[in-house]
Amino acid sequence: MMDIIIMAMTSIGTLFILIAAVGLIRMPDFFLRLSVTIKAATLGLGFIMGGTALYFLEFSVTAKVTAIIFFLLITAPVSGHMIGRTAYFTGMKLWKGTILDELKGKYDRKTHSLTSDGDDPSERTPPVDEL
């Protein structure tokens, strides 16, 4: 019985990882590729790690697996945000089918500062965050 559960969990995780890899090949734009990869890979790894914890059923292994899943869930959004921010700052081209770019004109590409809609460009605030 436990074998069937482990097989099902690892199969689901592997399918998610395979779908993410195919999306990384097929998507036309950098931002679409980033969006496909980070979420699907995190979910797939979570399933595989859950299967590993169910196979061993020891306290130390479960603690390690929980630490890995927790760390992945924390770090995946942070790294995705950093990479997407860098891509937008360095002027990555959007796909030609993109219909909405809400950040257009609000970032200053030179000083990396952020403005909102009603601001006067001459009173632009200094860079919001230095990171």
Next chain:
Amino acid sequence: MLNNYLLFGILPVLSISAILVFIRFLKGPYTLDRVVSLDFLINIGIGIIAIYSIVTDHSAFLDVAMILALIAFLGSIAFSYYLEQRGKR
């Protein structure tokens, strides 16, 4: 049963996805594509290590998986930080 399924069903699919990601790593038009591909390659490596620890019944391999997760995060953060600072004036 479980070992055969993991060896001949799961690990080849993970290897195929690693090969697909490596194609993007080789031909990716921008540097950030390569950064994302490297992150994802290390994630697939963590999955392969987990499956392999089930197959060989050794739980010590999971330590390596934990260290790899740390290194992948540090790598992508460092790459994106320095690529952003390069364009700043």
